Amino acid sequence: MPVPTEESQLTAAVIKRCLGGDASAWEEIVRSHNRRIYNICYRFTGSQDDAEDLTQEVFIRIYKTLKSYDLERGAFTTWITTMTRNLLVDHFRKSKQDRVTDSMDAAPSADEDAPTLGEHIPDEKPTPDAAVQTQETQKMVQQALQKLSPELREAVILRDLQDMDYREIADALKVPEGTVKSRINRGRTELARLLSRTYRQVN
């Protein structure tokens, strides 16, 4: 059983108020978590409109099932993340989008001596075109992220973008911690290969 922290106790108090009919408590919950959920949805779908709709759907689902939340079973953030992830999976299945997910087993490029991704990623030094380059890089990374399989995508989003630890991710995805680590490694590796391929095509 997780040890209740000060944050979890505060969250529990807000949830209790909300369940008691305090509208301001519900607004507090929405304001606290909307940015995070929106970012997960945006990075997963790659669409601002879809992210907005999905974020609203997530909160409606939270609102309807708030009574079922049990503080002793895990953090509220993990509970929300699980709900978001489930909704994203549903959305992914319903939308039947073309899953252009390059296989990890695809034949490696003939040009193995090509520059590595680390050489392509702009360094920290500011340059005159830094803003443009950053914007372009962000766009390319987001496009590459869309090409990952949903399992790998959600794992790297939660780890590298939401900074969740492996235990929390394992709880949210309902998979063992070892599987989480493996998915994260594969997600990162595949993303790097996709980006390298994109750079080669551009150049």
Added chain:
Amino acid sequence: MKYEGQNKGENGIQCVDFDARLADVLDGTMSGAELEAFKGHAAACNDCGPLFTQAQAGMQALRSLVEVEPPLNLVHNIIARTSAIDPAMARQLAQPRRTLFGRMREFAAPVLNPVVRVISQPRLAMTTAMAFFSLSLVLNLAGVKISDLRHVDLRPSAITTTASMQYHQTTAKVVKYYENIRFVYQLESRMKELTKDATKSDGNDQNSDQNGNKKGEQKQQPDNTSQKPGSNNKDYSLGEGEEILAVLRFELPGMVQAQNNGRIS
């Protein structure tokens, strides 16, 4: 996958363990000999080496992504949609937030409302206005400015401190005023004494000069107070044993007759 199921065992690490430890290395939680062994394996193994480089690059690429700003109306839309599920919450959210002042006004409404109704009648409006004007005038004269008042000034401790300071300042002013007055009186008294002494010594000189020659000349001299400061209040400062230099006799006719009658009888 390439790295799975292989077991090369370079530098004490097998390829199957490499994947499990890769995340720890990238997170920076591995160190020392274990890390050296891991790096040695990555450098020696043709499969694991590129895997390590790519995982590192992928992680850097993902972490370079910045957080996106949600739409401004997102919170509003969420609350609007959830309010549609629960009308009671919608009504609650539609109510404006009550401030402390609002709550106080609501609390005092049963008492204040009848008073406001009475004083807002036309026949009492002028009286109320005059009362307000008088109060503001008094406050203004007392040096109290409403705009200077802050909520911290209305604390009981602040009020006590201010009252105490005002009392001590006023007391100090009064004491100082009377001390000043006392000093002035003492100075005045001393001046009078000096003047008397000076007058006395002048009189003695004059007496010694004129004694025997012109005894009644002083009577003939006009009022010389303009030449001697302080002599105009001579009668008031006359002490015991002092010489009377001049006397004005003023008798009413009736008094003379009464005195004469008394003598006859």
